[in-house]
Amino acid sequence: MYDVVLVRYGEISLKGRNRSFFINTLIKRMQDSISHLEKRKIESHAGRLYVPVKNDGPQLIEALKKVFGIVSLSPAVRVKKDMESMSFACIKLAEKTIPDKDGIKFKVECRRSDKTFPLSSMEIGRDLGAAVLKNYNKLGVDLTKPHYSIGVEVRDEDAFIYAEKISGPTGLPIGVTGRGICLLSGGIDSPVALWLAAKRGIDVEGLYFHSYPFTSDKAKEKVDDLCRVLSKYCGRVRLHTVHFTEIQKAIKLNCDEDMIITIMRRFMFRIAEEVAKNRKALALVTGENVAQVASQTLESMNVINQVVDIPVLRPLVTMDKTEIIDKAHDIGTYGISIQPYEDCCTVFTPQNPKTKPNLQQCIEAEKNLDIESLVEEAVNKINTEVFYREK
Known part of the structure; x- marks a missing residue:
């Protein structure tokens, strides 16, 4: 009627x-x-x-x-x-x-x-x-x-x-506030961060770090499935996949174990900024939440941010895990995120990661790494796919 x-x-x-x-x-x-x-x-x-x-x-x-x-x-x-x-x-x-x-x-x-x-x-x-x-x-x-x-x-x-x-989902229509690059893993947090950034009118593209053979192709398929769910809201999700294995090997070989996570995140941010420049994006987006893990203390966030000049948006920064999980259920990503396929963040995870690193410690840890060449090689090998809303 x-x-x-x-x-x-x-x-x-x-x-x-x-x-x-x-x-x-x-x-x-x-x-x-x-x-x-x-x-x-x-x-x-x-x-x-x-x-x-x-x-x-x-x-x-x-x-x-x-x-x-x-x-x-x-x-x-x-x-x-x-x-x-x-x-x-x-x-x-x-x-x-x-x-x-x-x-x-x-x-x-x-x-x-x-x-x-x-x-x-x-x-x-x-x-x-x-x-x-x-x-x-x-x-x-x-x-x-x-x-x-x-x-x-x-x-x-x-x-x-x-x-x-x-x-409705409220917010702003996608595209009115520019483009962003979201560091997208297969976990619970980052898909929710991408959704929340898109809700503020940002045309968000995903950046996934793949560490084959340390992580399986199933881990990549999980991220693909997350992009398909997110495309129901975003219309389409462009996903850039970085082959991260060689960088992780270099970090493992040249850095103290307790600094591995921090140095890995600094490399991720460097690569993300290069992708943002290539895609004319104005900000990075992450699923970080204050003090949830070792790389998300304020000290860690500070030294990781030091490697980029672009703004870093953290939509989940004040949410507790229950709130994030509730939102993941609401938008339909939770069931995919909890599938037991590990992402690159689980590779070479130290037993006692440094939770309060300072900038000098990071510089010292990276002194034997050819940062520019490693980043350039990773960016040049990026594979890009587009996931469209299913009709």
């Missing part, structure tokens, strides 16, 4: 003179997400977007609810702005969605953005609620904690009647 999906966005409406750029980008991302469905025009009117339904409501909703920038959406009936049309639509919607049983309570919640309409929001809600009640014997009204709600928006262009609000 629905003929349109009513789409709401949030902070985009606060963007002032740049608002049209953000809205147009959001519409483009929405069109991309529904490109596998029948083509249609998305309308934009003063804080709302309207997507026509063409016998594909469930598929349309499923695609749109993963688009960053959308706060919520509602399948709705679009009618003329008169009480007769709105009453009829409310009655029909109630018949489809509200059971006529003892103890069931409902309300009509009205929002009137068209201030020329002769009735106030409260008066519209009262009269439409009364019209619905005439068709029920047992239904009651509760304006504070109803079992069911009928939403009404009276806008300049038309009136919209709906029975549910479906949450």
Whole structure:
């Protein structure tokens, strides 16, 4: 019975003179997400977007609810702005969605953005609620904690009647804030970090460090699967794979055991910065979280950051592990991340890694390494794949 999906966005409406750029980008991302469905025009009117339904409501909703920038959406009936049309639509919607049983309570919640309409929001809600009640014997009204709600928006262009609000991921549409490179492992944290960075409008590309034969091809396949899940939100995920084995061998051969993790992370950042330059990316993104492991103490983060000039974004920095796991469940990456295929960070892991390294210790540890050649060789051998949203 629905003929349109009513789409709401949030902070985009606060963007002032740049608002049209953000809205147009959001519409483009929405069109991309529904490109596998029948083509249609998305309308934009003063804080709302309207997507026509063409016998594909469930598929349309499923695609749109993963688009960053959308706060919520509602399948709705679009009618003329008169009480007769709105009453009829409310009655029909109630018949489809509200059971006529003892103890069931409902309300009509009205929002009137068209201030020329002769009735106030409260008066519209009262009269439409009364019209619905005439068709029920047992239904009651509760304006504070109803079992069911009928939403009404009276806008300049038309009136919209709906029975549910479906949450979107919020944030900003991908691409409005530039490009970033995310150090993506097969663990729980980094896929969540990539998702959160994408939520802020960053076009995020993944950078994976592969240490074959110390790690199996199954570890790489796990990262591929994570990219496929993330592409459901991002549209596509570009993944750059670094062959990291030779660098890890060199570190193992030339550095004290307790410094291996720190020096390895410094190499990762150096390589990531080169990839960022090549891809015109403005920041790195990591899944680091303060004090979660030895390389994530403030001291470690400080000396690792010293090797790059590019900003490093750490979306998880203040979250505890439970919060990160909950988010991984929400976005669908957790089940893949816990598969027992180890990544390069488990190779040559020292028993007692240094947790408070200083810069001089790092410089001393790296003195026998040909840093420039190792980084250049790794960058030159990078393999790049693109994972697209499945249609």
